[in-house]
Amino acid sequence: MGALKNKHLIGLEHTPAKDIQKLIDTGFTFREVLDRPIKKVPSLTGKNIVNLFFENSTRTRISFELAEKRLSADVTNFSASASSVSKGEGLKDTVQNIHAMKMDCAVMRHPVPGSCLQLSKFVDAVVINAGDGTHEHPTQALLDMMSIKEKFGKLKGLKIAIVGDIIHSRVALSNIYGLQKMGAKVTLCGPPHLIPRGIHELGVSVNTDIDEVIEWADALNVLRIQRERMGVGIIPSVREYRDFFGITQERLDTHKKEIVIMHPGPMNRGVEIDSSVADGDQAIILDQVLNGVAIRMSILYLLLGPDEGEKS
Ligand code: CP
Numbered sequence: 001m002g003a004l005k006n007k008h009l010i011g012l013e014h015t016p017a018k019d020i021q022k023l024i025d026t027g028f029t030f031r032e033v034l035d036r037p038i039k040k041v042p043s044l045t046g047k048n049i050v051n052l053f054f055e056n057s058t059r060t061r062i063s064f065e066l067a068e069k070r071l072s073a074d075v076t077n078f079s080a081s082a083s084s085v086s087k088g089e090g091l092k093d094t095v096q097n098i099h100a101m102k103m104d105c106a107v108m109r110h111p112v113p114g115s116c117l118q119l120s121k122f123v124d125a126v127v128i129n130a131g132d133g134t135h136e137h138p139t140q141a142l143l144d145m146m147s148i149k150e151k152f153g154k155l156k157g158l159k160i161a162i163v164g165d166i167i168h169s170r171v172a173l174s175n176i177y178g179l180q181k182m183g184a185k186v187t188l189c190g191p192p193h194l195i196p197r198g199i200h201e202l203g204v205s206v207n208t209d210i211d212e213v214i215e216w217a218d219a220l221n222v223l224r225i226q227r228e229r230m231g232v233g234i235i236p237s238v239r240e241y242r243d244f245f246g247i248t249q250e251r252l253d254t255h256k257k258e259i260v261i262m263h264p265g266p267m268n269r270g271v272e273i274d275s276s277v278a279d280g281d282q283a284i285i286l287d288q289v290l291n292g293v294a295i296r297m298s299i300l301y302l303l304l305g306p307d308e309g310e311k312s
Contacts, residue, residue: 003302008120008127011136012177020142020178026298027146027291033070034294044073047304048101052108053130054080054091054115059265059289060130060139064107067296073304076103091115092122099123105304108132126303134168139299140264141174143292145182147284148219150291151260156183161213163189163245164223164272167196171223171264176202189213190223190245191235210245214252219260222247225272238271249276260284 004019012020033041049068053061061077068075095106105126108116113135120127131137149155160179166172166188179186180203187205188195195206207213214220225241235241242248247261261273261283269275278285 003305007303008116008129009138009299009303010116010120010127010129012138012141012174012181013136015138015178015181017181020145020181023142023295023298023302024146024149026302027142027295028150030070030297030301031291031294033297034290040070040072042072043301043305044068044071047073047104048076049073049105049107049300049304050076050078050101050103051130052078052095052106052110054108054110055131057109057130059292060109060137063289063292064128064130064139064296066293067300070293071297071300073105073300076101091119095119095122099125105300128299128303131170133170134173135170136174136177137170137264138174138178139292139296140171141178142299143288143295144171144175144221144262144264145178146291146295147262147288148184148260150287151284152218155179158184159187159216159218160184160221161187161189161217161219162221162223163210163213163247165194165225166190166199166223167194168226169223171221175221176204180204187213187216191241210247211251211255214255214259215257217259219262220247221262221264222273223264224266225268242271246272246274247277248274249280252277252282258282262288264288 005016033039051064065075103125107128107130108119109130111133113133116127116129116132129136129138145155152158162172162175176186187207189207189210192208200206225235259282261277263273263285267273267278
């Protein structure tokens with residue numbers, strides 16, 4: 001058996017709990033490496049990794065590149081806007097060309113749900129999903145869980161609320177799968193029309209009263225409200241959203257309780273979260289960013305490291 005059950009990391013829906021545990025535990029080992037004066041290890045020397053970004057990214061792209069370099073892999077970066085995709089070349093041709101260059105691993109962000117699974121069928125290389133449309137963002141959920149574990153020392157039994165635009169969020173779906181597999185309780189909160197019908201079938205609760213949710217939760221994972229959707233009837237106004245669901249200091253102060261605040265970024269300060277909260281003592285948003293490098297080192301190491309040849 002290899003280090004993990006699956007050859008690829010497409011999502012957490014089909015990742016066993018014991019593999020999530022191993023990924024998080026190994027993430028903490030690499031966190032120690034990141035605290036050393038020399039933050040580089042030779043684990044992936046000789047491995048070729050391509051980062052395929054067909055959609056914008058700041059944190060995930062930089063974090064993967066840094067993780068790959070910290071593991072001594074050879075790194076190639078590809079962004080759709082600077083490639084022949086802009087001349088009409090399709091995903092299959094692009095990927096086959098890259099495969100012909102004998103890559104060991106492709107990290108891909110793509111706007112189309114299911115594109116990473118599709119990619120894994122075209123190539124022998126290990127495929128890691130860096131966010132596929134509204135489907136999954138497994139590496140974000142793993143870094144979120146690592147950050148929660150770092151803060152509380154456990155995941156099992158914790159009460160985690162995910163707040164905001166759930167229906168369009170790949171972060172929400174991956175967190176729902178991952179957190180519940182690790183024994184946490186999950187409540188979703190947001191405008192009713194931004195919560196998918198039937199989502200309770202995944203085992204989560206839904207509560208549209210943010211104050212009740214704050215009272216209940218150990219941690220809030222606050223999602224970005226997509227400004228591009230405003231003005232088309234999805235979010236009536238920034239001010240209205242902030243009044244009903246915004247995580248403001250005033251709102252937190254009325255509850256007089258400790259609560260951990262998370263956000264995957266990018267943040268709309270003054271909309272879903274106020275600056276005083278994002279930069280305050282309860283927020284672990286920058287810990288999430290640092291843990292993002294460590295968890296991506298863990299993922300790359302466990303998928304491409306010494307046991308890789310034994311995987312099915
Ligand atoms: N959290 C996240 O995926 O951020 P980016 O879009 O900047 O990668």
